[in-house]
Amino acid sequence: MLEFLEGELQERTANGVVLNCGGVGVQLFVPASTLERLPPLGSRVRLWVVALLVEEERGLYGVRLYGFASRAERQTFELLRSLPGIGARTALGILSAMSPGELRQLVLQRDVAALQRFPGIGRKTAERLVLELHERIAQLELDEHAPVAAGVRQEAIAALIALGYSRAQAERAVAAALQQSGETPAVEQLIKAALQQLR
Numbered sequence: 001m002l003e004f005l006e007g008e009l010q011e012r013t014a015n016g017v018v019l020n021c022g023g024v025g026v027q028l029f030v031p032a033s034t035l036e037r038l039p040p041l042g043s044r045v046r047l048w049v050v051a052l053l054v055e056e057e058r059g060l061y062g063v064r065l066y067g068f069a070s071r072a073e074r075q076t077f078e079l080l081r082s083l084p085g086i087g088a089r090t091a092l093g094i095l096s097a098m099s100p101g102e103l104r105q106l107v108l109q110r111d112v113a114a115l116q117r118f119p120g121i122g123r124k125t126a127e128r129l130v131l132e133l134h135e136r137i138a139q140l141e142l143d144e145h146a147p148v149a150a151g152v153r154q155e156a157i158a159a160l161i162a163l164g165y166s167r168a169q170a171e172r173a174v175a176a177a178l179q180q181s182g183e184t185p186a187v188e189q190l191i192k193a194a195l196q197q198l199r
């Protein structure tokens with residue numbers, strides 16, 4: 001089973017990306033929330049993956065890959081797909097409209113009206129989400145701040161080491177800068193933020 005894919009971000013489309021993973025172009029369908037968090041083209045990226053077997057035509061099957069910026073998004077996607085009548089497309093649409101944390105909060109509050117405000121979620125779907133996910137979603141540990149760009153952290157650490165800082169100092173400063181920003185910035189921004197941590 002695939003856990004994640006890491007590679008160079010080659011292309012963005014309306015509903016996905018293409019990663020260059022060791023010379024192989026891999027297409028992944030991603031929610032809008034993941035697309036928004038991705039660094040510029042050419043950056044190194046890690047996406048958490050779900051591989052689904054889908055019927056393509058006349059009984060032929062293929063594998064469709066779905067990528068997520070965090071494990072929390074992937075867990076929520078799999079949880080949504082486990083519900084009757086909610087397929088991959090609907091689950092992706094829900095994650096494009098709200099974060100796993102927002103979905104969790106609305107489900108735990110049993111806020112059917114708020115869930116209906118998101119595109120693609122009608123009254124019946126909202127009621128089903130609340131009814132069937134209430135117990136299960138409370139048990140998920142949602143770490144929504146998992147980094148998207150695997151290479152960004154390492155590049156920033158390497159740059160700080162090149163400036164004369166020890167590896168331990170560089171790792172601490174980069175970790176503090178990432179925690180403070182709450183998202184994965186571009187390498188240059190991360191280096192600047194880490195340098196401020198070292199002052």
